[in-house]
Amino acid sequence: MAGRRRASRHGVIALCLLLVSLVACGGRPASDTARADVQRLLDRRAAAVLDRDAAAFRQTGALDWFENARGVPFAAWAYRLTGLHRDGATATADAELSYRIEGYDNAPVSVGRTLTLSLDAGGQWYVDGEKPAEKSAEQLWDQGAVTVVRGEHSLVLGAGQPTEKLHSYADLADRAVPAVSKAWGADWAGHVVVLVPTSLEGMAGLLGSPASSYRGIAAVTTGETGAPASAPADRIIVNPDAYGVLGSVGKQVVLTHETTHVATRAATTAATPLWLSEGYADRIGYLGSGRSPVQAAPELWQAVTEGRLPAALPEDSDFGFSGNANRLAQAYESGWMACRMIADQWGEAKLREFYKAVGGHKQRAGAVEDALDRVLGTNLDDFTARWRDYLRDQLD
Template structure:
């Protein structure tokens, strides 16, 4: 916000107090300047007053959400969103007005909404929101609508009334889903959490929040991307990598359309995979290649299923049997959702088999140590090479050759 400019006035001294025509031309500009300064200050004061009034309205609105007070919420304006968010267990909910654009008795407010899900979020999730307001004859502002800010993903309650199911290690929030289906996701998540802790350890939150929108389009709306980017993707995990213990919590966002095509084992593998991302997030950053982060998540997901490489890596098996063994570990670009589906599958399978090889040859403890060592480097150049030397006592060239031989042995 621009600083407030200070208007400095000048008095008319005795030497300007001369009679005749000379007085007016010298005096009038000074009077005009003073009036302009007063008007400018008055306009700024009015804008500041309106912004403060709107902030107070939003403060009352936020308090009503936390207090589950429908009447108090309605007193701040439109109550269209109250029922949608009412069931969500919240430990915090607040708005901060960042900009106000007025046109007579209507206004548009830019605001930051910060909220925490009770028992799950260690720090607030902050998202941009746009609110429209109207002023009545008594000068009182009220909210007429609220929506995500431009280029910002939706919140689940923007899509309809949220239903909530609690599991032993999970909280499942859904829109347009039956309680029975939401319970099935809670059961999968409750199975995923101990499986992840058994592989990775217990130095993470030990619980997960799962969002189940009504459709693929709903999933895309939550992620702020086109639906075409996630067609065929069963679930994704949001959250800032490398954020540490106080970073806003991850959310596992489900694609109900794709999820319905999976069998029971596939559904469990997917939830365990995504929960692994939640557990490892603090040790995952720009230094971590996707073959490692995605491969490790798949390794944990398949760890207790008994699935063989031929069963879990059919796309990669085909190219290996065709004599086209990959020359290098999968690149980050191979994991793009909007690219070739076979290439994407081969990238995931290649990363999984790299992690599987480490676990078999060096041991699971070394696999975890390797993952953490890469993340400790913080930047990509030298991260994998350094961790390979310090943890596995090998080089990238030798590791790649070993991986290619492993593919032939497991898939040939």
């Protein structure tokens, strides 16, 4: 009797293991065989993208966004299956997509994708649809057909935008790159990638954030602070709604500002306060524009003339896009005036050195104070007093 009970328990365990190998936990995740089959499907799909082979792509399933992305110069495209949830003849796949744009990305851009799959009568998996994974940003080709324009120092990708307009962005970027290199130096990529979606909502989709966060913002630059040379290229993402209402000078200032962020990315770290990173980008953006402090800093000018002189440099929280628009404008203008003052009183070379010294600090605490002492020979109290005097002199 005892022997039979032991044999029965072993049989139950073996049966459970067999069931787990077939259906896994709860019957949702797929078998290893299905995972391998789907990974091979995704590998064929990736090869079709790189080969720009519509027929081969169609053999993996629906054409979906394929034609939208066909003109983008991809150097690499690969999927890594991270999850597969099967329900009979259908499944949902979670995958990490990694791609590189030829001549611009030194490392892959990685994004999450969700694919819906189905089995045909012959037991082959096909992709019925592909979209950004939950909480992952859209890609430009998710929004429509991508037009590609190459400049001397730029690659402009637009969705739903006329080619002529995209050429105007390339012209602006091609003027911005040499201007930034002249001010910052040539120790950066020396070219930029500009994405122009159809609207503010398209911009928000590319950033994976609500549109309300960027209303009135002409452009932003994506990228990892302190990124090494092996990082993917930053993307300058334009809000065509806000950018379109700017004059020619304003458009150039914005593109040069964003290009400065690209150039300074490796020297910009968690130790760098936003008043310095945004102020320096504005400093380079406004160089040669002919704009006076009163013209370029209207919110700060109004505050100074009304006797509301800022007591201190702006905090990072003052730069929130979703906050008060006047407060945001004054924060940018305050950072710009601080960098302008350093250039006026210590020189452009010292401004660059100061920027790099702050970013080279191991942590935020003490970064500005240490750089003020080592590079400019001053302290935070003296610097703040000088800055306030400078505001009175330039804006009152």
